[in-house]
Amino acid sequence: MINFKAIFTAQLASVLNGQLSEEAITDLIETPKKPAHGDLAFPCFTLAKAFRKSPASIAEETACQIQGPYIEKAEAAGPYINIFYSKEAASAVIMEKILIEEKEYGQLNDGADKTAVLDFSSPNIAKPFSMGHLRSTVIGNALGNLAEKCGYKAVRINHLGDWGTQFGKLITAYKKWGSPDKVKENPIKELLSLYIRFHEEAEANPALEDEARSWFKELENGNKEAGILWNWFREESLKEFQRVYDMLGIHFDSYNGEAFYNDKMESVIEELIAKELLTESDGADVVQLPDEDLPPCLIKKSDGATLYATRDLAAAFYRKAAYQFDHSLYIVGQEQSIHFRQVKSVIKKMGYEWADNMTHVPFGLYLKDGKKMSTRKGRVILLEEVLDEAVLLAKNNIEAKSPGLENKNEVAEAVGIGAILFHDLKNDRMNNIEFSLEDMLTFEGETGPYLQYTNARAYSLLRKADDLPSAKNGLSDSYSWEITKLLYQYPEKIRQSYMQFSPSVLAKYLIDVAQAFNKYYGQVRILENDAGIKARLALVKAVTIILSDGMQTLGMKVPQKM
Incomplete structure (x- = not known):
């Protein structure tokens, strides 16, 4: 895949004559929030001292020297250099990559052999x-x-x-x-x-x-x-x-619980003793952790009983x-x-x-x-009951809106359970969530059913079309370009989600893709039989690939008809 950011970085590095390293330039490049401000932007503040000029002057003088493959124009906007890519050329490259790779698009090698x-x-x-x-x-x-x-x-x-x-x-x-x-x-x-x-x-x-x-x-x-x-x-x-x-x-590779480590703790305790890390405190055996600004780690109680920490140490080893x-x-x-x-x-x-x-x-x-929620006090809501109720509500909605739908039970299960999953995963994991079945099962707005329905709508367009998708030519309208730029980000969103241990990064991204596609759907006659239909269908196909793979990565099922 062509790295558009790298193209911009190389151009800037050349023009700036080594005043900043390519790594420093890359770190400074931003993605403007408004499409009118370009596809990428570079702030010139850090160059003011070296050039002894205002950032705005540097931007003005530098922008006119930027040119390269896929770059349509570069312009100064105050202290920023804004880059606009050729929508048609760039979108053709991006869509072709996604259509060729399909589920492999977004597959990374960061953890190869790990x-x-x-x-x-x-x-x-x-x-x-x-x-x-x-x-x-x-x-x-x-x-x-x-x-x-x-x-x-x-x-x-x-x-x-x-x-x-x-x-x-x-x-x-x-x-x-x-x-x-x-x-x-x-x-x-x-x-x-x-x-x-x-x-x-x-x-x-x-x-x-x-x-x-x-x-x-x-x-x-x-x-x-x-x-x-x-x-x-x-x-x-x-x-x-x-x-x-x-x-x-959901599946597991191991169900080894706390009891599995009953015979594996003694060797850890013996090693702690051998390394003179175990000390006595009020009759209990502990490891002191003053340098880490932590309370002592209890290893054995005064009656000889082990604790969670003992088991987790044994489990780690x-x-x-x-x-x-x-x-x-x-x-x-x-x-x-x-x-x-x-x-x-x-x-x-x-x-x-x-x-x-x-x-x-x-x-x-x-x-x-x-x-x-507390099991001890009986303040508990059973997950299976919530899942069953979600599926029932989805089934009722299908009966009301699409009574002739094939595989209604399977779709209801995918939609109902998907609603519960996505409601959790779209939230930043550090936030508390007040339990509300009504909020979980809302089938509009930033929800799992909204994603699934958007994806099913895209699949429906592909079924209705007489032509096959082709990315030979790109698209030049602003609505398709906003989607294309989002689709291009998918591999990086996968990386960010894992490196931050935050599925909400991916969940929120998928909502952005769905919203951009629905905006496109409302503004463009996608199935109109003209010279651009194959490229528009390529974009629709690319949307189904990203939404489907993204939802499956979050653990959701992906019905193609709803």
């Missing part, structure tokens, strides 16, 4: 898959897809919450109030009910907490009854989770050995930021520089009535 490990979703077993897990799940999946678009091998890990004192509470609750038949009939719903009841009863009867700790100790010590119950709870939970993952179109990762991403809520800084700092103190490749990717919360 591995990215992504730890995401990670629900607690024996609890329902709630809206609170949606963000980690869909952000992590999108980042996995983006990593693959950048050339990395992506390893997706579901670090299940399948160990801890909560299982002592659940075993206690089940033995006191549980019914085997009820659990078999509706495992997660019944287990959640028992879990909530335990906390309600424990407020009046604190002795239940002691009983729960005792049962967890039995589980840790290999008690047969406790182990059978734990395995049952885990298996039933995974069946439940898999149904939701199937709806979302295991994953490095198993996958030799170049990036290790933890897509976990922002409330765990200090924890992951501690884990990373401990590994660095142990002398392992690869800790620098471990990155916590935090995100905000889904809130209900301004409060964090």
Whole structure:
């Protein structure tokens, strides 16, 4: 692909006689917000001292010397040099590249022969898959897809919450109030009910907490009854989770959860002791982190129990050995930021520089009535119910507007679930999101259904056309040029999305493409049988390629008819 920015950079470097390096020039080049100000712009402020002239004078004298392939004109606008490319020549090159490569357009080699490990979703077993897990799940999946678009091998890990004192509470609750038949009939719903009841009863009867700790100790010590119950709870939970993952179109390469590391922590603790990093504090074993301005990292409690940090240390060493990762991403809520800084700092103190490749990717919360959702307090919204309701609403809309549509159920599922996914991913991941089904399922504006409908509209134009798309000739109108410039940016938007660990960069870009195309659709007779029809169809085809691939990268399905 021709690098239009590089052409402008080379021209400027030549004219400026080495006053600025090509790298410095490239860093200064801007994309004007208004099309009237050109396609690229260079501010001359940094040259004022060297030339002993005003930036405006430098721009005036320099602009007339800029010429090159694909550059239609260069003009001075105050202190800026604005470049206008030849729309017809440049658009032909861009569209031809996209039409030839199709899904390969936007595929990068940044991560060639490298591995990215992504730890995401990670629900607690024996609890329902709630809206609170949606963000980690869909952000992590999108980042996995983006990593693959950048050339990395992506390893997706579901670090299940399948160990801890909560299982002592659940075993206690089940033995006191549980019914085997009820659990078999509706495992997660019944287990959640028992879990909530335990906390309600424990407020009046604190002795239940002691009983729960005792049962967890039995589980840790290999008690047969406790182990059978734990395995049952885990298996039933995974069946439940898999149904939701199937709806979302998400897969994992590993379901190794907390319990997997039970026999892998001792070697880490021994190494900490050998390197004299473990100290005693109030009876507990900790690693002090004063140089990192962090609280001590708890490794073992006074009763000998290990903690999350111990398991995450063991997991990090295991994953490095198993996958030799170049990036290790933890897509976990922002409330765990200090924890992951501690884990990373401990590994660095142990002398392992690869800790620098471990990155916590935090995100905000889904809130209900301004409060964090809590399984313990019963303030939980089940994700599967939300997905089902979204699909039902989409189905009702299809029945009302397109009753003759083929594959209505498949389209309704793609649209309903796509609405939920996109509503999450278009938001900056650090923002909290107030749960509102109404907002998620709005089928107008900057939404998933809007993207899908725009794409289906473009496919419809291609089906109706008598001609085939051809990029042999470009287009010269301003509406098509605005779309073409956006399509040209797709590979860089993929790169930015992954490097910033922010799927919202891609999501917002796709909205820009869709809006530009709909503006074009409203202003230009695309199917008019004249000399430009093949080029217009090439542009429409290019739009379907970018929107389709972009939505699939975010995890959405792409119906061609709606």
